[in-house]
Amino acid sequence: MTTTDLTIVVATHNEGKLAEMRQILEECLGERAAGVRLVSAGSMNLPDPVEDGVTFEENSLLKARDVAERTGLPAVADDSGLIVDVMGGAPGILSARWCGRHGDDAANNALLLAQIEDIPDAKRTARFCCAAALVVPAAEADGNGRHRIAREIVRTGEMPGVILRAARGEHGFGYDPLFVPDDQPGRTNADGEPLTSAEMTPEEKNAISHRGKALRALMPELAAALL
Template sequence: MSTPTAPVAPAGARVVLATHNAGKVRELRSLLAEALPALDVETAVVDAGAVGAPDVVEDGVTFEQNALKKARAVAAHTGLIAVADDSGLAVDVLGGAPGIFSARWAGRHGDDKANLELLLAQLGDVPDEHRGAAFVCAAALATPRGGDHVELGRMPGMLLREPVGDGGFGYDPILRPAGEDRSTAQLSSAEKNAISHRGQAFRALLPHLVAALSADS
């Protein structure tokens, strides 16, 4: 019987982002490049696939619990600093739902169209003034030594009655951020990142990540 081999990180890797989403990796690299100009972010920051990190069951009951669970599992698996996030849509009249179930609200994980259509149907009779909602994100950091930290970001807005815009993903086409006259799906990537729940959470986490990288040097 063969013995499982230990995970091998790419040369120069120091941070693993617990995702297979290339957009999230680009965002973290950009933030780190500003904070640590001497860091070669292209080699230092890698995704979960680059280190063969296993998928983690997100069975927590809050965004914070799921993000921390993913970050801790990947840090333990790789021996590297790990960053993870969990995010979703919280609708006021639904008491914060879909929340942590946002990606599987219609029953099948990742079916954006079905999730969006079901939510709109459930809110069909809700007046405009009561269609408040917010995108919420928890970003977590974990180190192989056992230290961790989590930060929250929130982008409030109002839910539209039908999808508008071709950008973004998930529920972006039906949320109009506060202060905007466009849906999230109509914003450019730069506009969205400047105000988004994920951008807020990652920027708040950044000083802790910089400190962890400095301690690891």
Template sequence: MTRVPEGARVVLATRNAGKVRELRQLLAGAVPGLDVDAAVVDAGAVGAPDVVEDGVTFEQNALKKARAVAAHTGLIAVADDSGLAVDVLGGAPGIFSARWSGAHGEDRANLELLLAQLADVPDAHRGAEFVCAAALAVPSTPDARGVHSIHFTHVEHGRLRGTLLRAPVGEGGFGYDPILRPTGRDESTAQLSSAEKNAISHRGHAFRALLPYLVDALAARS
């Protein structure tokens, strides 16, 4: 049986505490009086199973995760899938960003392999962007068997353009943050404060675009 913490209203299909914190911060300003610490929980808090990300686009993976978690919990679900798209690689690593070196989540190995592959690429052609698809899935009331279907989904996208550096700079962030310098900035993404990063990031743009749909879904279920 799915365990849902008291007060939970939205589940973010991740176990990344940073992503949960970002969504809580967005909702805190959009839904007055909402206890965001109780209302927004991660996949681990509801015992949601891991979802295989076998889609061929960020949107497909985000939707698959959101739909699966919403059906499992009966809660409104939000999910995202994101990665780095390098111009001279035709958009790669793309959906394979987290496992570019062969093992999922090996940030340092992924970053070092990418830098080696781009070693001979001149600075003028080192353009890249972080890409994010954020998906919302709203479940129906359960049927006679207690099964939830999905009656509404929506997806928004966000991007952060920049230039790839030749070596990692900065200690913040994760993934490829130390090697992307956002357009118009002098620092790598890993050198930005959390507030600065959230204001311009691909995930921040996608979540903010998704926010009105999430607020409407919460209001409809209140």
């Protein structure tokens, strides 16, 4: 397989993740990235598998496995969430549905703030964690049209920081308006305060994010396994 005929399926229905991965791919692989074609599972009308893993690593692998088995193409997937120290690691893998409904950012944020309302600022430490998985299928398919798995690789990344008492910023998603990363881009907001993830530009956030770190760690393995 060469860089002129390599297609990788990103196991997501979020097209924004494709752009982020393409940027990281070009950053890490240079000219070798030119012939790599990225497509989303959503663009191929593939269903979302049930995420019944109990860790970020398990969920990223099961998503990538499902796509690789269905398509016979290498697949990349990630799973991520917020770990709040004083909450014993919650919301963790339940981050996107912490309030009981998947993807209700406002309700998730409100519940989190209520749960740690009495926690002093110095103890509101947290971190975003991400696991990124690469799954490479074998060429042969079974009688059901599913491909067996030839290789699996997982890498992780973290973005430490603290949880605020009120949301700030209009960018990002999820818990971004409540989260101030330890790593900052060298500027402050209009009030002279460190930026939340939601106050950063996409480029600033991608440079320090848990997902960016996990995907960058995966890229050398991708190059070694596929290119």
